Amino acid sequence: MRIPTVLAATALTVAVVSQPAHAAAAPAVVFTKIYYDSPGSPDFGKNSSLNGEYAQIRNRTKKAVSLKGWTLRDATKRPDHVYTFGAFTLGAGKTVTVRTGKGKDTGTTRYWNRSGGTYAYIWNQTADTGYLRDASGRLIDSCSYNSSRAAFRIC
Template sequence: MNQEFFTIRNISTRPINLSGFRVLDVANHVFVFPRGYVLAGRTTAIVRTGKNRNRALTLYWNQGNYIWNNTGDTARFQTPAGKTFDTCTYKAVTGRYRVAC
């Protein structure tokens, strides 16, 4: 499961507090950024589907199954209040194993 992941990048120079922000797929599997999680400016963090201990730039969803559909899916990035902030939709393409939004 740890081969499946998404990344989130802070393109600003200022840190962003992501506490309580959520990422959901079409089936409403929900990842919630942990309390106190701050992403430094110009930094990218990885969120892996599988299980392990969170680190500064690698977080774990702690799921026992894969989340993202190989045939296509939509990731929704939401505020702690549930307002959709951004989305990324992809469809299957033969030979492609990464999607960038």
């Protein structure tokens, strides 16, 4: 009778050992959407069209998160394609929309304040990747898309 008990305990130990020690924790702040093909584009960078292009970022936690110094960017290496958050706190469970064009910053919408024709757009119309990094430069989340059939990507 003792042998089956030992075998059962051994099988249980093997099953437990074969599982990963812990799953990677999902980031607290994530991309939820990138709207990369704004209505009306190409229209030579009208502000209304630039503001139709945006990225949304959500705080999935029950605590507010300071985004001061955090950056949002696309896949290019161009320094003018980096948005840096100033003093801004994203409330618990809240979403902020970062629009490409000009406007007045609020608690739910921030503006990249870009202008200058078709080169003012950030997000490529068919394929790109958005990167969200914290103030120390650590990658927090990314969102990629590769489609000319849609105007946005739910991340």
